[in-house]
Amino acid sequence: MSLKIDQDHTRFRKIVRGKIRDNLRQYISKGEMLGKQGKDVVSIPVPHIDIPRFRFGGKQQGGVGQGEGEAGDPIGGEPGEGDGRDKAGSDPGQHAIEVELSLEELADLLGEELSLPNIKPKGKSAIVDQKERYVGIRRVGPNSLRHFKRTFRSALRRQIALGSYDPARPVIIPTRDDMRYRSWKTDDQPVTNAVLIYMMDVSGSMGDEQKEIVRIESFWIDTWLRRQYKGIETRFIIHDAAAREVDRDTFFRTRESGGTMISSAYKLCANMIEHDYPTTEWNIYPFHFSDGDNWSAEDTLTCVDILRNRIIPASNVFCYGQVDSPYGSGQFIKDLRQHFVGHEGVIVSEIANRDRIVESIRDFLGKGK
């Protein structure tokens, strides 16, 4: 069905994508919706354009809340500046009820949001398996897919509506119209396997904020790649002057001091690939995050050498994310750009702050590799 809103919606999408009205680009904010995945709250990006008005600055204003707590206790989350206040009332009595969403749906949403292409798995094992998912109910279908409960319920509803239901003799006879069937959707499921190898610099200059950025970004990368591949493995490597493999928890918690030898991590990564993941069977995704400082220019040359000869030939794509930190010089990304200019197998992305995470994910995954 075509809706009147489609015009306004198309117009909005065009503005967001920068096709028209550049002056509005500056008001585009990363709005977000909060979904839940198990106990964790995850944020789903939704584009939003603010219409500037005379409004109060949020932090000076404060507010009134309700619940337990004593003076000085923090309030969970950010109450948001005048959240909803200006909207209040323009839609009277609109009730919204919150429910949860699944991680699969979340990944679809992300994919749609960032216009991510589906990944084309490389090599001969790019055989696609089709898988049916039951996603809803419809009125026609084969008997084997009849949804008994729904059928019964609609028959019951009809009989009650017609007044032909007798509680003393509760016989329900479904007619053709009452029949309900499960409906399905066919999803393409690549049968190939993939491995994600995360590497991170944990030297002193990578602070909590930097690691948080890596954590959020890798969550989304995981989520998206999981949607693309049936079997997926993740490995974690941390490094300062030396590298070692750790589990996910340690990966995000560890903080060391001391120098940074990126080549140590790349060596370990290359060994891992050569030992565990034959390139004919695996799609390989090495990700490396750091603040861009390396011990020496000489070590950087070693890195380039390992990348060029051992890691890149084996991988779908090698991704380097540079997180801004107050201490880092940010040199490494420049080196990579210089050595791999125009190279298809390398993607580098600068992540200045949290707001840039979404863009950075798009950098990494937007090429569909």
Add this chain to the structure above:
Amino acid sequence: MSYVFQTELPRELREHQQSIAKHAEAFGLDFYPTLFEVLPYDRMNEIAAYGGFPTRYPHWRFGMEYERLSKSHEYGLSKIYEMVINNTPAVAYLLEGNMMVDQKLVMAHVYGHVDFFKNNFAFSVTNQGRDPQDGGDVRKWVDTLANHGAIVRKWTRRLGTETVETFIDACLSLENLIDPQQPFLPPAPSVASSIDGAEDPTEAGQEPHLLPVHRDYMAGFINPEEFVQAQRDKLTAEREQKRKTPEAPERDVLGFLLRHAPLQPWERDVLSVVRREAYYFLPQMQTKIMNEGWATYWHSRLMTERVADGTEIVDYAERTASVLATSKGNINPYKLGIELYRNIAARWDRGQFGKEWDECEDYDQRRHWDRRVGLGQKKIFEVRSLYNDVTFVDEFLTEDFVADQQLFTFGWNRRNDRYEVQTREFEAVKSQLLGQLTNAGNPIISVLDSNHENRGELLLHHDHHGVDLKLEWVREVLKALHRVWQRPVELHTVVEKKPSALRWDGSAYAQRALGKAV
């Protein structure tokens, strides 16, 4: 664009609707006839995006709202249960596929809202006249907003979407600059009739200087009619120049712009549309707590005492619990509203009001105070008619209530960089809440002078009450004002405790400190 309501409800729903309406009437609710329409979720999202009006004028922000609502619905984050619009007859939307208990709840809730629309004084300003037949209120806002849609579409066809939409953007930046008192004030005297006295030699009544005429028949040649008229016009213009406009600070900034800005006919049309709709929605913003509280109070009573059957009560309770959930970072208007009505009903049932009650300081006596006067129901109906959120909270938010409901104030702690609970002290909570509700949460801005610096510049004033404006947006709003006014605009406000002037002259933004004499 025409739109036909499909108001033929399925029989089962219709029967419930009729019975709920009867019960509501028996409880004393007094509402307009109400049309219910059942919508599939995409239509529901569409209409919600348009603020309840399917025929509203086109603008991208409705598309933005639609995207947010649809995403949120499709990914299972939330769904809209109902919508109701203030119109005669009232129009309410039900979501297709909801459980019957939800539909009943929504209908009960809607009758509460419609009673409120009809009886609360703030909504009287949305009356558009009286019905000649039955003397009832006329509120044809569905038609009015459809007409607005037609007007904007007409100009869009002639001038192009881009031109019109960009101007709407500017108008929307000014949308909240209206005067809540305006609908209750006598109409402003017109410019001509407000002239009084003759202290000024150029004041009214004085003829322009004409060349001397010695022979009457020559008059028309020496001082031709057009010349005389031109001289008169010039005099009038001079007088206009000298008189300060507006004479007193004008809070209806949009109205002021309509009267005085150099607008093209199409711009005038568009700005009028935005202003009229802003005034239409204003009462809803002024009574959010009261209106939602009232609807929730009545759906609770209707459902539990009359409507819900045994099998539905658990589902009902679950829905209501989620509607009434509280959060630490925000006030839930549904919750605060219903609790206040319940509190008022209980107090007026037990006679806990008046001089004797106010003066009683014996804790025990107060606790067991029950004069069995049973005035609770009568009182809450009176309250729903005569108050808005500000006066409601001012009058009925008591110290006991604040303690019972665990209300507190919170604020930003710079040192920890986080929001923290500040205090549970009654006066502080109340004044914070009142501050937030004042002027429907908007800063109070008025036009001071339309001939600032004697250069036809527009001067606005922000009535500062302790909270600064969001500065990065001030610049953008000033640009929007400039777009309409076509001359430099300046806002006087306070920035970090210093009186300041913020100014956009058409090409550059400037901020400067002001002397004390603001």
